[in-house]
Amino acid sequence: MKLMVYVVLASIFSGALFAGAPNVILIMADDLGYGDVSCYGSKLNRTPVLDKMASEGVKLTDYHSGSTVCTPSRMALLTGMYPPRVGWKGGVLGYKMKMSGGLSAEARTMAEVFKDAGYETGISGKWHLGDAPERLPQGQGFEHAFYITASNNQTKKLWRNGKLIAEPFTNRRLSEEFTKEAISFIRKERTRPFFLYMPYTAPHFPVEAHPDWNGKSANKAYGDVVEELDARLGEILKSLRELEIEKETIVIFTSDNGPQGGRKNKTVADPYRGGKWSVLEGGTRVPCVISWPGKLPKGKVCKELVASIDLLPSLATACGIELKKKRELPLDGVSVWNTLKGDEGPHLRKDMLYWDGWAVPQAIRVGQWKLYFDQVKEVRGAKEGPVLIDLSTDIAEEKDFSKDNPDRVDEMLALARKRLEAIKAKSISLGGEPQQFPKAKVPRWLMK
Numbered sequence: 345m346k347l348m349v350y351v352v353l354a355s356i357f358s359g360a361l362f363a364g365a366p367n368v369i370l371i372m373a374d375d376l377g378y379g380d381v382s383c384y385g386s387k388l389n390r391t392p393v394l395d396k397m398a399s400e401g402v403k404l405t406d407y408h409s410g411s412t413v414c415t416p417s418r419m420a421l422l423t424g425m426y427p428p429r430v431g432w433k434g435g436v437l438g439y440k441m442k443m444s445g446g447l448s449a450e451a452r453t454m455a456e457v458f459k460d461a462g463y464e465t466g467i468s469g470k471w472h473l474g475d476a477p478e479r480l481p482q483g484q485g486f487e488h489a490f491y492i493t494a495s496n497n498q499t500k501k502l503w504r505n506g507k508l509i510a511e512p513f514t515n516r517r518l519s520e521e522f523t524k525e526a527i528s529f530i531r532k533e534r535t536r537p538f539f540l541y542m543p544y545t546a547p548h549f550p551v552e553a554h555p556d557w558n559g560k561s562a563n564k565a566y567g568d569v570v571e572e573l574d575a576r577l578g579e580i581l582k583s584l585r586e587l588e589i590e591k592e593t594i595v596i597f598t599s600d601n602g603p604q605g606g607r608k609n610k611t612v613a614d615p616y617r618g619g620k621w622s623v624l625e626g627g628t629r630v631p632c633v634i635s636w637p638g639k640l641p642k643g644k645v646c647k648e649l650v651a652s653i654d655l656l657p658s659l660a661t662a663c664g665i666e667l668k669k670k671r672e673l674p675l676d677g678v679s680v681w682n683t684l685k686g687d688e689g690p691h692l693r694k695d696m697l698y699w700d701g702w703a704v705p706q707a708i709r710v711g712q713w714k715l716y717f718d719q720v721k722e723v724r725g726a727k728e729g730p731v732l733i734d735l736s737t738d739i740a741e742e743k744d745f746s747k748d749n750p751d752r753v754d755e756m757l758a759l760a761r762k763r764l765e766a767i768k769a770k771s772i773s774l775g776g777e778p779q780q781f782p783k784a785k786v787p788r789w790l791m792k
Contacts, residue, residue, distance in 0.1 A: 365537045365663050366636065367593040368458070369526075369580065370655070372421070372541075373573060374414065374470060374495070374548035376631065377603030379614030380570055384631050388563040388610060389570045393578035394597060394633060401595075401635030402644045402684050409601045410652040412620055412627035413701040414495065415441065415472050417600040417652070418543065422453040422473075422484075424656030424677035426697060429767045431774035433781040434703035437472055438498045445776035446474020447484065451673070454656050455485030458539035461665045466533070467491055468526040469543035479775050482506060486541070490525040492518075496545040516552040518545050519569075523576040527583045534587045537663075542580075546573045547611070549604060563610055591637045594662060596655065599630035615739055617722065621701035624722055624741060625714075628698065634684060636662075641686045648691045649709065653677035658684065673770055697763055704785045708760040712736040715746075715756040718787035730757065730789045760790060 379385045383395040383403065410420020415436040416427030423430055430451045435441045447453075455465045466488040467481045472495060474480065481489035482505065490504045492513065500512035502521070513521070526542055546569045553559070553568035557575075561567030577597060584590040602619040603611040603626070611619075618624025632650070634640060654677040660667050661681040678692040698707040706718040716723050716731040725731045725744045730753050732746040746753050 364592070365461075365463075366639075367538050367540070367589065368463075368659055368663065369530075369540045369542065369593060369595045370421075370454075370659075371577065371580070371595070371597045372418075372469075372543045373597075373599045374543070374545050375601065375604045375611070375620060376547060376570070376573075376599035377611050377613040377619065378616055378626065378629050378631060379612040380547075380603065381574070381631050383633075385614060386612075389561060389567045391570065391574040393574045393581065394631075397577070397581070397595070397597065397635050398633045399643050400637065401633055401642070402640050402646055404632040404634070404646045404650055406647055407598065407630065407632035407650045408628040408652065408696060409599060409630050410628075411699065411701070412601050412622055414548075414600050415446075416699075416703075418471075418473055419447055419451070421600075421652045421655065422447075422455070422541075423451050424454070424653045424675040425451070425673060426653065426676045426699075426767055428699065428703060429673060429676065429771045431772055432703055433774075433779075433784070435701070436495075437474065438494050440702075440781075441774075442776065442779050443475055443494065445774045445779055446476070446479040448772055448775035449478045449483060450772050450775075452671075453484045454659070455481075455539060455541065457485075457656065457660065457665060457667070458663075459485045459487065461663070462537065464488075464533045464536060464538040465540075466526075466529040466538065467541045467543070468522045468529065469541070470495065470545045470548075471543070474775055476776060477506075480506065488529055490522070492545070495548055497548070497550055515545075515550060516554050519572055519576050520554060523579055526580060530580075530583055530589075531587065534589055543600070544573060544576075546570070566611055591639075594634065594636045594639075594659065596632070596634050598632040598652070602627040602630060617740055622722065623698040623700050623706045623716075623720065625735070625739065627700075640684060644684075644686060646684060648680070648683050649693050649696060649711070650680050650683075651677065651693060651696050654680050654693055673772065676767075695759060695763070697760065702785070705760070705764055705787055705790070708756055708763070709735075710756055710759065713745075713752065713756065714741070715753060715760070717757060717760060717789040719789075732756075757790060764790075 381391040411417040416432040475493040502510040502513040557568040557572040613626025616625035618626035657679040661679040714733040
């Protein structure tokens with residue numbers, strides 16, 4: 345009876361919660377490259393759980409994280425907006441950005457959307473969006489919060505709902521701790537719809553293998569950590585089966601950006617070039633697998649362009665949540681839920697902007713075409729003018745088609761200017777005290 349009253353009241357006040365509304369578990373790895381899991385081509389790291397999830401759900405092959413680095417990537421994922429719209433001007437918290445800053449309380453997060461719709465909300469993992477009270481998870485819509493405030497190389501403190509519970513934490517056991525807390529949350533909230541965000545620290549450096557996985561992979565400590573992460577995903581899925589809520593739960597697994605370079609252990613974005621900080625495909629094209637047994641196609645490979653900013657509106661569609669049409673800050677994301685389900689109709693993600701890790705806009709994607717409009721050193725010919733890449737035939741991004749397609753170049757330049765001007769016209773500043781950033785760089789070939 346108590347649960348029934350709760351659901352009815354939630355429906356009255358939110359106008360969104362409906363009978364059978366699914367749970368949502370959003371899992372995000374840290375610095376996991378496109379080629380770091382076996383169902384995306386890895387020959388070194390074994391990820392049988394993720395492979396099985398892909399074979400029984402939807403595997404996206406043209407999914408892009410919200411940025412090439414972690415803080416803005418999380419901003420994009422949780423708000424459905426490009427990071428510059430919510431004030432990002434380069435770097436990450438603790439590296440160019442002051443730790444006291446972060447995502448403004450004005451920015452409406454995915455957790456707030458789900459909470460207002462009657463869902464219980466929780467986070468277990470890395471936050472990295474600000475450590476002031478109003479910018480911590482509890483101030484951004486998460487009712488239960490188990491987290492570290494920054495990357496695992498920047499802090500040694502582990503928190504639960506604002507209370508310090510470990511200092512220092514044991515880095516090699518963070519994936520274990522985050523998983524245990526998540527399963528506890530799932531068991532507690534299993535009788536009512538919940539939204540759980542799990543931003544793991546793995547496999548971000550320092551890479552230290554859990555004792556039970558140490559030396560087990562063919563890829564040294566990095567492979568050990570990736571394979572443990574896969575096994576932890578298996579524990580989450582097992583808990584859903586045991587609680588008989590597997591068919592009532594949408595599970596998403598992805599990464600925050602491409603792989604960090606310069607590691608002794610092999611981490612790759614293969615078959616794409618580039619990685620973290622870079623606007624080459626390897627900087628943002630990452631694994632993404634989505635499962636909802638009985639609701640999403642089994643074994644579907646989605647080759648359409650999808651951005652992390654699309655997850656908020658897409659999940660709202662799936663969960664029957666009506667997003668406000670009139671907003672101070674417009675969403676940059678679009679719902680691609682029909683595409684994921686395999687329904688007929690247009691795919692709504694038509695284009696996408698790319699910024700490097702210093703918040704310089706450097707490229708735009710329209711369908712199969714990607715136009716570099718800045719002098720990007722890794723892109724041949726970018727010093728002489730815009731470079732047009734056909735990703736359908738050139739995933740290495742080495743051949744320039746701009747001379748053969750001048751009209752397309754002009755159209756894409758015009759669209760990039762339009763998109764960037766729209767973001768500038770409706771945006772907010774970062775939370776916290778004003779920060780000093782270097783003068784924004786103007787992309788060389790975008791200037792009129």
